[in-house]
Amino acid sequence: MKIEEALKTNKFKSDQHKAMLNIMFTASWLRSKVVSKLKCYGVSQEQYNVLRILRGSYPTPLCAKDITDRMIDKNSNTTRIMDKLITKEYINKWRGEVDRREVNISITELGLELLKEIDQEEAIDKPNYLNLSDAEAGLLSALLDKLREKSVTREQ
Amino acid sequence: MKIEEALKTNKFKSDQHKAMLNIMFTASWLRSKVVSKLKCYGVSQEQYNVLRILRGSYPTPLCAKDITDRMIDKNSNTTRIMDKLITKEYINKWRGEVDRREVNISITELGLELLKEIDQEEAIDKPNYLNLSDAEAGLLSALLDKLREKSVTREQ
DNA sequence: GTACAATAATTGAGAAGTCAGTTAATCATT
DNA sequence: AATGATTAACTGACTTCTCAATTATTGTAC
Numbered sequence: 001m002k003i004e005e006a007l008k009t010n011k012f013k014s015d016q017h018k019a020m021l022n023i024m025f026t027a028s029w030l031r032s033k034v035v036s037k038l039k040c041y042g043v044s045q046e047q048y049n050v051l052r053i054l055r056g057s058y059p060t061p062l063c064a065k066d067i068t069d070r071m072i073d074k075n076s077n078t079t080r081i082m083d084k085l086i087t088k089e090y091i092n093k094w095r096g097e098v099d100r101r102e103v104n105i106s107i108t109e110l111g112l113e114l115l116k117e118i119d120q121e122e123a124i125d126k127p128n129y130l131n132l133s134d135a136e137a138g139l140l141s142a143l144l145d146k147l148r149e150k151s152v153t154r155e156q
Numbered sequence: 157m158k159i160e161e162a163l164k165t166n167k168f169k170s171d172q173h174k175a176m177l178n179i180m181f182t183a184s185w186l187r188s189k190v191v192s193k194l195k196c197y198g199v200s201q202e203q204y205n206v207l208r209i210l211r212g213s214y215p216t217p218l219c220a221k222d223i224t225d226r227m228i229d230k231n232s233n234t235t236r237i238m239d240k241l242i243t244k245e246y247i248n249k250w251r252g253e254v255d256r257r258e259v260n261i262s263i264t265e266l267g268l269e270l271l272k273e274i275d276q277e278e279a280i281d282k283p284n285y286l287n288l289s290d291a292e293a294g295l296l297s298a299l300l301d302k303l304r305e306k307s308v309t310r311e312q
Numbered sequence: 313g314t315a316c317a318a319t320a321a322t323t324g325a326g327a328a329g330t331c332a333g334t335t336a337a338t339c340a341t342t
Numbered sequence: 343a344a345t346g347a348t349t350a351a352c353t354g355a356c357t358t359c360t361c362a363a364t365t366a367t368t369g370t371a372c
Contacts, residue, residue, distance in 0.1 A: 001301075001304065001305075002301045003297060003300070003301055006304075007226050007227075007228070008225050008226050009209075009212060009226060011212055014285075014290070014293075015288075015290040015291075015293035015294050015297070016285050016286040016288060016290070016293045017285075018293065018297055019286060019288065019293040019294075019296045019297045019300075020186060020285075020286060021228060022296070022297045022300045022301070023179060023182055023183050023186060023296075023300065024183050024186060024187065024228045024229075025228045026179055026183075026300045026303065026304060027179050027180050027182075027183030027184075028183075028228060028229045028230070028231070029304060030176060030179060030180060031180065032230075032231065044327090044328080046328090046329095053165075056165060056167055063350080063351090064350070064351060064352095065349085065350060065351085069164050070163050070164050070165060071163075072163070072177060072180045072181045072184060073180075073184045074184070074188075075184070075188065075329085075330075075331095076329080077328085077329065077330075077331095077352095078351085079351065079352055079353085080328075080329080080352095081328095084327095084328095096350095099337075099338070099349095099350085100336080100337055100338085101336065101337045101338070101349065101350045101351070102337095102349095102350060102351080103350085103351070129170075129172050129173075129176075130172040130175060130176060130303045131302055131303055131304070131305045131306050132171075132172060132175065132299065132302060132303050134170070134171040134172070135171075136299055136302070137170075137171035137172045137174065137175040138171050138175075139295075139299065140175045140178070140179075140296070140299045140300070140303070141159060141171070141174055141175045141178045143288065143292055143295065143296045143299070144159070144175075144178045144179065144182045144296070145157075145158045145159055145178070146287055146288060146292070147182065147286045147287055147288050147296070148157065148162075148182060148185060148287070149157075149287045150287045200357095200358085202358095219320080219321090220320070220321060220322095221319085221320060221321085231359085231360075231361095232359085233322095233358085233359070233360075233361095234321085235321060235322055235323085236322095236358080236359085252320090255319095255320080255367075255368070256320095256366080256367060256368085257319065257320040257321070257366065257367045257368065258319095258320060258321080258367095259320085259321070
């Protein structure tokens with residue numbers, strides 16, 4: 001379904017504006033796919049994202065700021081997401097020894113197991129990933145990277 | 157800033173996965189830009205989106221469902237967004253005469269004025285739109301449209 | 313026209329996000 | 343080592359989102 005159909009309109013101010021709406025719509029579309037996949041595991045997209053980040057650095061822990069820096073949505077309240085993951089025992093947290101302002105956060109065995117389960121389901125669903133060739137996906141990423149350049153205007 | 161920098165990682169499962177994270181990150185990035193622009197006008201991105209939709213059909217009113225169909229985030233709670241806009245007197249709402257389940261919603265003069273103001277500010281800020289040529293923006297939209305195709309898998 | 317299904321909109325309750333302000337620790341300058 | 347600035351994490355209050363359940367109305371089949 002093309003974006004004109006998805007938003008039931010042909011009125012776009014410009015190609016750039018149309019692309020912008022398309023990005024936001026596609027992100028929302030992707031998000032709802034991911035959320036519905038994660039639903040039966042009881043984790044939100046943000047929680048899943050954090051677990052993947054922690055697996056990436058495992059067994060080295062990360063501090064909360066390191067995690068925020070790696071998150072898709074930089075405005076997330078990392079503390080609150082951590083609280084949820086601690087309750088579920090998917091992560092551990094302890095005060096930093098070198099810099100006592102920081103906290104160290106590490107994924108637990110249980111957290112790793114959860115990710116493994118989700119990975120397996122994903123492997124089965126592989127074909128439904130994104131309907132793009134590697135080259136197209138690469139091009140898309142390059143365009144998105146370019147789009148965000150030179151955004152320095154009068155209001156920063 | 158390339159996506160590798162933005163998320164401080166080089167580990168992507170595939171080009172498709174990287175593109176997916178890039179879309180979500182870019183959407184979040186765009187969103188925070190739009191939100192900060194709208195902040196001084198006291199409307200959220202979703203509220204702004206609805207007002208633009210209503211202006212598009214003005215003076216013909218739309219029912220709540222028509223609006224949802226045109227929204228970027230189809231999961232939004234349209235009723236609640238309308239409530240906010242009614243309080244601010246940017247829209248009017250009345251029960252449908254033909255189908256009494258529906259409500260008719262129309263933008264007010266005040267709502268139109270607000271949009272005009274925002275348009276004017278935007279015109280000044282034009283250069284900071286998206287750093288893409290018309291052709292690039294078109295290509296990006298085409299890739300996003302393609303990406304969403306054929307998403308019919310075993311689960312629905 | 314009655315019964316049942318489908319649709320449009322709304323509501324309630326709980327979860328999550330947002331944002332400004334606070335605390336605690338460290339850094340930088342003198 | 344004392345001062346103030348900066349940084350990391352956290353908290354409270356508030357807003358918004360989410361999702362299932364509900365109400366009101368219309369459509370469909372007999």
